[in-house]
Amino acid sequence: MCGIVGLYLKNTQLRPQLGALFEPMLVEMKSRGPDSAGVAIYRDPVQANQTKYSLAHDHANYDWQSLSSALASACQCQSSITQIDSHAILIADAPERNVRDWIKQNHPGVRLVGSGASLEIFKEVGLPEDVYSRFNLQNASGSHMIGHTRMATESAVTTAGSHPFATGADLCLVHNGSLSNHNRLREQLEKAGLEFQTENDTEVAAAYMTLKIREGASLRQALEQALVDLDGFYTFCVGTETGFAVLRDPIACKHAVLAETDDWVAMATEYRAIATLPGSEHANIWEPKPQTIYAWGELQ
């Protein structure tokens, strides 16, 4: 099971309503995945010399301000942080490698779940509507979001095992399906230096794409190579800085539907998640073909 959804607003006038338009999409997929939910939202891009980090910790009252202050002194940078429930959005103008290393060494309980210029990732255990309200996303504005409602099959029901998974700067992945070669692939990726937080198969797919992109592949090339190297069932939705991409495995038994109007592009596991969008009754609606990359925005 699991449900995945994506929404990209072509009409910029709708962008203040992004969070409100996306909520019923995610909540409609509750029956496909009621144990955890997560979203990636692209909003409020930072300045060119800054990076935005999505952080999470198991303790609700974690002292994020101290983390930010200590980071600023240690890395000799400007740093600000905003707590949003169990997550925090950190903005710093130090090199990303330094920030990642410093957090890992000094705050090992903090999970760095995403980074980039505009990407923010929020995910938790619980019903989609509860997770959505915890992170105050109803009033969020932005250009696009992707989301996931999880019915866990390959690993434990934990926040860390929830989707989306980051795959690089402003890149993240949600997945409906199950991979069958993730254990072997995880071993290979660990040898290449990738680190894993969970036993989750999707985290392996995300790490795989992270490595490909780190090695110089474009996202399109990484997805094309994923068709060769990933074995199993998948419909992926990949959030990018400027839009999202959809890819299905060659068998394509995991559901997916795409819909497009002049105002927006949406993907979902089932059409009912799209039905509440304005103008959906007149949308162009079709099922994406297997082994075919569908993309809106640029695939770097």
Next chain:
Amino acid sequence: MQTLDLQAIGLRKLNSTLHTDNASTAYKITNPMGGHAIACGLNRAMDVTIDGHAGFYCAGMNQLANVTVQGHVGVGLAENMMSGTVRVTGNASQAAGATAHGGLVVIEGDASSRCGISMKGVDIVVGGSVGHMSGFMAQAGNLVVCGDAGEALGDSIYEANIYVKGSVESLGSDCEEKPMDAEHISALSSLLEKAQVKAEASQFKRYGSARTLYNFQPDNAGDY
């Protein structure tokens, strides 16, 4: 014409009304919102129009009724249909007409993968193209594709006829092109007319079983 609002009355009330209410023979279903199992199990002559996009398993197990979806449908359209007509004005997702024994399914747009899987006598006419593994293990009936067909068309097919006007990406195991004789052109013309789909029957190619798989070999009868 009686109007039933799916969001107002819910799926069970909607379908039970269609099953038991003899007051009307024409129904319009509003606000389908991609809901599943709309107009399933109908068993009398009636006209049902779904005003919008439907979800999975729409018009399954249909007998006698004429169901029209004005929009897109999800997985498993008219699954196991026995008779009647189901028409979709948009595209259909996977496994349209799966295991259906009779009647007519018309998809004016494209159908996705596994269209007509294990069909057992239904006629399926697709105005556009079909996805991979369409006509898989098709046993009887006609699958007509006015556009193109995806990979592995008619894999392990039995006695059904598949007609394709456009290209076929690849034929499945034991599926082969067959001669398009006058009788086939005539039968296909009648079916296209019945489906109200405009296409010239003589431009189609016919595909069917090469009958080379294990179950077609009399020598294997001794195994049992």
